[in-house]
Amino acid sequence: MTTQIAPQVSRPTSVPLTAGHLPKGAPWIVLGGSLVVSAALFGILALASGGFDWGGWLVVGALLSVFAIWLLSRIVEGARRATDRLVTALVTGAFVIAMIPLISVGVTVVVGGLARLDVQFFTESMRNVTGEGGGALHAIVGTLLITLAAAVISIPIGLMTAIYLVEYGRGALARGITFLVDVMTGIPSIVAGLFAYALFAIFWGAGTRTGIAGAVALSVLMIPVVVRSSEEMLRLVPNELREASYALGVPKWLTIVKVVLPTSIAGIMTGVTLAIARVIGETAPLLVAAGFTASMNYNLFEGPMNSLPLFVYTQYTQQGIPQHAYLDRAWTAALVLILVVMLLNLLARAIGRRLAPKSGR
Amino acid sequence: MTTTAPARSQPKATLRLGDRVFSRTAVAAGLMILVTLAAVAIFLILRSIPAFGATSEDASILPAGENFWGYVWPLVFGTVWAAALALVIATPLSIGIALFISHYAPRRLASTLGYIVDLLAAVPSVVFGLWGILVLAPAVQPIYSWLVENAGWFPLFAGPVSATGRTILTAAIVLAVMILPIMTAICREVFLQTPVLHEEAALALGATRWEMIRTAVLPFGRSGIISAGVLGLGRALGETMAVAMVLSATPGLVSFALLQSANPQTIAANIALSFPEAYGVNINVLIATGLILFVVTFAVNAFARWIVSRRREFSGAN
Numbered sequence: 001m002t003t004q005i006a007p008q009v010s011r012p013t014s015v016p017l018t019a020g021h022l023p024k025g026a027p028w029i030v031l032g033g034s035l036v037v038s039a040a041l042f043g044i045l046a047l048a049s050g051g052f053d054w055g056g057w058l059v060v061g062a063l064l065s066v067f068a069i070w071l072l073s074r075i076v077e078g079a080r081r082a083t084d085r086l087v088t089a090l091v092t093g094a095f096v097i098a099m100i101p102l103i104s105v106g107v108t109v110v111v112g113g114l115a116r117l118d119v120q121f122f123t124e125s126m127r128n129v130t131g132e133g134g135g136a137l138h139a140i141v142g143t144l145l146i147t148l149a150a151a152v153i154s155i156p157i158g159l160m161t162a163i164y165l166v167e168y169g170r171g172a173l174a175r176g177i178t179f180l181v182d183v184m185t186g187i188p189s190i191v192a193g194l195f196a197y198a199l200f201a202i203f204w205g206a207g208t209r210t211g212i213a214g215a216v217a218l219s220v221l222m223i224p225v226v227v228r229s230s231e232e233m234l235r236l237v238p239n240e241l242r243e244a245s246y247a248l249g250v251p252k253w254l255t256i257v258k259v260v261l262p263t264s265i266a267g268i269m270t271g272v273t274l275a276i277a278r279v280i281g282e283t284a285p286l287l288v289a290a291g292f293t294a295s296m297n298y299n300l301f302e303g304p305m306n307s308l309p310l311f312v313y314t315q316y317t318q319q320g321i322p323q324h325a326y327l328d329r330a331w332t333a334a335l336v337l338i339l340v341v342m343l344l345n346l347l348a349r350a351i352g353r354r355l356a357p358k359s360g361r
Numbered sequence: 362m363t364t365t366a367p368a369r370s371q372p373k374a375t376l377r378l379g380d381r382v383f384s385r386t387a388v389a390a391g392l393m394i395l396v397t398l399a400a401v402a403i404f405l406i407l408r409s410i411p412a413f414g415a416t417s418e419d420a421s422i423l424p425a426g427e428n429f430w431g432y433v434w435p436l437v438f439g440t441v442w443a444a445a446l447a448l449v450i451a452t453p454l455s456i457g458i459a460l461f462i463s464h465y466a467p468r469r470l471a472s473t474l475g476y477i478v479d480l481l482a483a484v485p486s487v488v489f490g491l492w493g494i495l496v497l498a499p500a501v502q503p504i505y506s507w508l509v510e511n512a513g514w515f516p517l518f519a520g521p522v523s524a525t526g527r528t529i530l531t532a533a534i535v536l537a538v539m540i541l542p543i544m545t546a547i548c549r550e551v552f553l554q555t556p557v558l559h560e561e562a563a564l565a566l567g568a569t570r571w572e573m574i575r576t577a578v579l580p581f582g583r584s585g586i587i588s589a590g591v592l593g594l595g596r597a598l599g600e601t602m603a604v605a606m607v608l609s610a611t612p613g614l615v616s617f618a619l620l621q622s623a624n625p626q627t628i629a630a631n632i633a634l635s636f637p638e639a640y641g642v643n644i645n646v647l648i649a650t651g652l653i654l655f656v657v658t659f660a661v662n663a664f665a666r667w668i669v670s671r672r673r674e675f676s677g678a679n
Contacts, residue, residue, distance in 0.1 A: 055500075084569035091465055094457025095474070098545075101538045102481050105492050160390030168387050177391045179666070180398050186592075186662030187401070187655070188599020190629045194651040198404040206644065220397060227394070253383035281485025284601035284629065288636050309487045313602065316491060327495075334488045341483045 022076055027069055027089070034065035062093065113335025115328040121336075126294035132325040136333050138296045139311035142211065143340075145300055146290060146307055147280050149215035150222055155272055157219075158226025165227070166234040167256055184224035192220040193285030200289070211297070211305035214290030218279045225278060229271025233264040266355035270348045277344035281337055283309035308337045401655070409649030411642055420642035422635060424613055433650050435615045439625030440654065442617070443529055443604060444597035447536035452590050455541055459548035464574060475549060482542035490606030493535040494527065498607065501534070502526030505620045516617065523622035527609040530619040532627075535603045540593035547592065551585030552578055584668055591665035595658050598629075605630035628654045 038061030046052040066089045074082035124135035161181070165174055196217035200208045237260050245255040261268075291304030292314050306314075315330035417423040423432045462474050502525065509522040555578045563573040579586075610626035628650050636647055 080569055080572070084571040087571040087574075088465060091457045091461045094454050095461040095466075098454060098458050098478060098481070098538075098541055101492075101497075102477070104496060105484055105488065108492060108496050109488060157390050157393050160387050161394055164387035164391040168384055169391070173388075173391065177394050180394055182666045183659060183662055184394065184398060186595045186599075186658055186665075188601070188629060188658050190599065190601045190632050191401070191405070191651050191655045191658075194632070194648050195401045195404055198408040198648060199400070201408070202404070207640075220401065223394065223397070251377050251380050253377075253379045256383070277483065281487070283485065283487040284605075284633050287602075287633055291637070309485055309602075312487045312491060313606070316494075316606065330491060334485075334491055337485055338483070338488060341485065345483055 020077055022073060026072070027065075027085070030069045030072065031061075031065040034068055035061040037061070038064055062096075066090065066093065109331060109335050109338055112328065112331030114332075116332035117335065121329075121332055125296050127296070129294070130320055131322060134329065136308065136311050136329065136336070138293070139306045139308045139333065140336070141296065141298065142290075142305040143280060143307040143309075145298070146211050146214045146218065146286065146305060147276060149212060149300055150218035150279060151272070151276055153215060153219040154222040154226050154275070158223045158272075158275075159230050159268065161223075161227045162230035162234055163256060163260075165231050167252070167260070181224045181227045184220070185228070187220060189217075189221055189282050190284040190288065192217045193288030195220060196285065196289040209289065209291030209304045210302060211290055211300035214286045214305065214307070215300065217285035217289045218282060221282065221285070222275050222279045225275040226272055229274065230264075230268045233267030233271065234260060236267065237263045266352050269355065270352040273344050273348035273351060277341045277348070280344070281309055281341055283313055286310050287313065308333050308340075312337065405648060405652040405655060409645055409652045412645040412649035415642050415646060420646050422639065422643040422646055427613075429646060429649065432613070432646065433628075433653060435613050435625055436628045436631055436650055437653065437657075438615050439529075439610070440598055440627040440629070440657070442625060443533050443536060443608075443627050444594055446530065446533035446619075447540060447597040448590060448594050450533060450537035451540050451544055451593055452586075454537070455544035455548055455589065455593075456586060458541070458545045459552055460574060460578075462545075463549050463552040464570070464578065475546070478545050479542050481538065486539065486600060486602045487606070489535055489539055490603040493531060493603060493607035497535065498526035498531050500526075501531060505530070509620055517619050519618050520621070522620050523609070525609060525622070527607055528620050528622070529608060529624040532604050532608040532624075535607055536597045536600055539600060539603060540596045543596060544589040544593040547585055547589035548582065551582035555581045588665050588668040591661060591668065595661045595665060598658050598661065599654065601629035601633045605633040 035057075038057050041060065042053055042057045066086065069089055070082050070086045073085040077085075120133065121135040122140065123137055124133070125138035126134045126136075127138075161177065165178060168174075169177070193214075196213045197209075199216065200210065200213045204210075241259050241263060242255055245259045246252075250258070286307050287310055290307065290310075292306045292310045293304045294306070297303050297305045312330045312333045315326045315333065319326040412420070412429050415423060415429055417425050417427060423429065458478060462471050462478070466474050502523070505526060505528065506522050508518050509520040512518045513520050559577040559581065560573055563577045564570075568576065604627050608624055608626070608630060609622060610630070611623040612626055612631070614623055614625050616623065616625060632647050632651055635643070639647055
């Protein structure tokens with residue numbers, strides 16, 4: 001078996017250190033063996049039915065290897081180590097399972113999206129387009145405008161709230177605001193959309209769908225994220241800096257503006273970028289509050305305004321003929337959307353690294 | 362500095378204009394949060410009052426002979442059922458992934474692996490919807506057929522099987538994928554906070570890695586796991602687009618069957634699907650269902666916060 005034979009020269013009572021252990025590479029060998037066995041099994045099935053079942057091969061192979069390593073360890077190493085090996089296999093398996101949707105989404109979006117990733121997609125709207133052709137310029141412009149408006153609303157409110165909580169907030173009000181910010185993080189996006197719709201319906205009549213309503217809906221989702229991340233960054237600013245500033249006779253508000261904010265600006269900008277990345281992909285609130293259209297609309301305050309997520313949604317739900325033209329546009333818009341979100345995330349990391357306060361001077 | 366200080370015993374702090382303006386602005390911004398949340402509640406309540414007494418004569422969206430509550434009950438059931446299924450799938454997975462990242466993977470890889478899992482959170486929900494309907498549903502349909510054929514005696518797997526795969530189980534899988542990153546992130550944070558001394562003590566007593574995790578890490582992280590689960594539940598309850606696209610729902614149905622072509626609808630998805638064409642009192646009815654969703658998620662989140670607040674360091678927003 002896998003245990004080594006004790007060298008003859010040593011005393012009869014001595015046991016080698018590796019006795020009762022599987023060799024180091026055992027799990028990998030078992031995994032490979034199981035996959036081969038599984039391949040053989042499915043190969044025979046494939047001969048009978050004609051097609052090789054790749055998914056079935058992987059699943060059966062993985063399950064077989066988990067069972068085999070447990071059994072092998074149980075025989076060689078005993079029950080406790082067998083459980084340990086079983087859990088290791090399961091935990092690794094959980095991670096691998098989580099990778100499946102990620103890889104699958106990535107591959108399908110890239111493969112499906114490359115079909116229409118052309119100049120026309122970025123330079124034309126869907127006005128008077130049925131069937132093939134057309135582009136998402138109106139949706140891209142809409143997403144940019146709505147997100148920009150949402151950022152303009154949320155960043156000042158969010159940042160000032162964070163400053164209040166860190167620099168001024170005492171007592172019941174601060175505690176209440178902290179609690180409500182936490183609650184706001186959990187507002188379902190569609191409820192934010194309904195709120196913006198109800199708000200604008202009261203002042204501008206029922207059925208009003210404008211870009212700014214969508215921006216208000218997105219701000220409801222964005223403000224708590226901005227508050228949370230900024231608050232955390234402001235708390236990281238060492239108190240000595242504030243005290244040094246006060247000692248020089250600088251008023252409190254100037255201390256905040258000139259000392260506290262510059263020290264924490266990198267973290268705050270990272271948080272803001274992440275908040276933007278989070279709301280830019282929201283669909284439901286815009287569906288309710290901003291509506292959708294096939295035409296260009298540069299005016300936030302009048303008429304429905306399309307956005308990239310809604311473009312994906314409407315291209316899928318309102319398919320025409322030929323079907324593939326609509327699906328291709330949907331996938332391409334999805335690809336662009338994911339790329340934008342990724343870009344924002346990378347930007348956030350880059351900002352965090354570039355603007356980090358210089359230390360040790 | 363030859364002049365002596367004025368003989369004032371208590372130097373009076375002069376409040377500068379800038380100070381006053383700045384602190385007032387800060388307070389005003391904080392109050393905006395209060396106002397916004399109150400406004401959300403008030404506007405939703407105002408707009409949904411007409412719905413509570415509505416009958417099928419006022420609002421065409423209500424099924425014949427039903428009042429509002431008869432309409433909303435199947436939706437509440439569908440919402441809770443889909444979210445619960447998603448939670449059942451996501452909880453063991455996220456604990457496993459968090460353990461893998463915190464205790465099994467090589468130290469140098471840990472943060473990279475965490476970042477990879479967080480990538481899942483960067484995918485917009487509408488893309489998950491598209492993926493669920495065009496990739497996942499066709500992929501799992503054969504498995505569903507097999508399950509119905511071989512395990513159809515089990516009530517949850519009762520047939521007839523859906524031909525498209527767009528069942529509530531598929532929707533729950535998509536939801537589970539979407540709540541994985543937040544749940545994993547919270548679990549990972551608590552697992553990493555386990556006192557190293559506890560872990561080393563367990564190992565020194567001869568525990569295997571799993572025994573160390575069972576005796577030191579999991580008891581320490583229990584409240585974190587619970588709050589991760591509740592936060593994930595809150596996310597799953599409110600998730601809209603993925604469910605709206607993936608689920609092929611039958612309005613008004615209350616059914617536990619996982620694999621049939623007739624499935625209960627969720628509140629959020631119902632709003633997204635019906636709202637663009639709604640008019641008159643129908644709009645009020647839909648907003649009222651949104652209000653109920655708001656109340657449910659508020660309660661769930663408040664519960665999660667209450668658990669988290671016993672450990673201040675982590676929350677869902679970061």
